[in-house]
Amino acid sequence: MTARRPLRSLLAAGWAVDGAILLGLLALAALLRLPNLEARGPFDVDQGRTMLALEAWLRRGEIPLLGLPASIGDVHHGALFFYLLAPVAAFGNLDPTAVVGVVAVVGVVTVGLVWCLARAIGGRAAGLAAGLLFAVSASEVARSTSLWNPGIVPFGSALAAAASWVAWQRRRPGWWLVAGLGAAVALQGHLLSVLAVVPLAGLAVADLRRTRGPGRRRVVAAVAAGLVVVALSYLPLLVHELGSGFAETRALMALATGADGGGERSPWTLFVVGVRVASTSLVGLVTRAPELAILVTVALAGGTAWLALGPASTGGADAGADGAPPDRRLAVRWLGGVILVAIVALWLVAPSLATVVEVLPVDHYHAATDPLVVVLAGILVGRLVGAGRRVVAPPGESSPAESSPARVTDPAGPRGRAVLAGLAVAALLLWNLATQPPAISPDGGWPAMEAAASRVAASLPNGSLALTRSLPAFVGPDAVTFALHTVGQPAVGPEGASDDEPGAPSLDEPPRPASGLALVILCDDRFRPRL
16 A cells, blocks of 8 residues: 555646656657658758858867858857757768757757646646647747757747746746756847847846845856856857957947848837737748738737736635646736737847748747747636636535645536637647648758759769859858768868859859869749749
8 A cells, every 4th residue: 555655646746647748749749840851841051051060060170159140240140059969960970861850859849848838837738738739830840840040949948938937936046047058049049039038037037036035145146057058158159259359249239230120110010020929830921821820819919918917826726726826927927028028129120020021931030939929828728728617625625725636617607718728729730730841841851952962973074173152142052062062072162262262263254174173053043033
């Protein structure tokens, strides 16, 4: 009997149920992300640049100090993305499929973090709903199967949010160090993550303000340690700045003072930016189903306002019915405030989000808020489901204590809200399953690029050096440059040889046969006008 009591305690606490749910969500996420990784995502300029940077590091010892270049200005994202990929790249002999597998696994783990945060705030139903929505999200699956730095951003922001909530709700300041690690990953993954990461830190400020006595020193030390982790992630950038006369800082200042964000700022553009931020992770690109995107945005905004402005949970029946902690309203205000601040900030610094260009969706601009949006959706579902359940005290007790078993009944009125919430989740799941990214990227992915490079190498004279260029010029030939290296053809791109170098052919002047140089041009027709 003694051996059975711990097991009964675990079952009573719901650990077995939560463990089964988490394993199921991770299995579903893996099933949607891991198969056929070699061809799922595109192999274009950013993928080529990533692989060339890893190749330069592993084969020539050129440690990257900057990440991939940003889409505007002369600034770069963080180099941490390369450091996360390097061990697998070295072990896999620079196989792009193995490298993108890191991003896919990170995407699977992010599903678990989303479940954890929603479960901790809104209860078991909230965690299940958020985990399912994030696991099948077509936009998140596409992000997890593409070799691109924004792929690690949702993981970073979800880790930062989940660790922050544990530190706050359970009064465990050591988790602020983990939150700092998540913030570093998100910030290094994409520059605009700062618009969500900084508001997330508001909970740390609140923790410092509420804590008094000896405990305050522990909170201060833990928050400071988290900030140190973030600062350490920028050491490669500091080394670069010291050796380049602070070129990146000057470029960032020029961008901040001179760029207009590529669009106008008006109430309409603010609305469009808000819809994109609130709906992309739930329904995909807004142009695919604008009515559905607006409906989801309005429902999520209304539900968040209802939870944030409604009566606070105080434990007892409410906490026992859906497993939510007593400070759920605070959590909703925190997450909702982070998303709202990020929307306004994106509208100010990147109003181009209001113009949807399907070949350049720029949905990675709000990658840091995407898991938070899904968590809020899950909390709303959990509240609606919990509203349809009433805890009744067992015989002989005046109120349902948390330590005693309780009987749950479903009044007819609230039950309708629970059914509606379930149908909404089911509809979103079916929509995302029906709109999953194709099994093979439209450009054929890495296999197609490698095959093209093999054909090019077979047509070149032995010993010739391939100079790669691209049309349009701003796209960059990095993908074909790396592919030529893979098949054994010496090749240099625009960073290895410029048109101004002696003997280097330009696009206007083809190479001379006797020069031993071959010009390879990668053509990109995505910007060609369609009739």
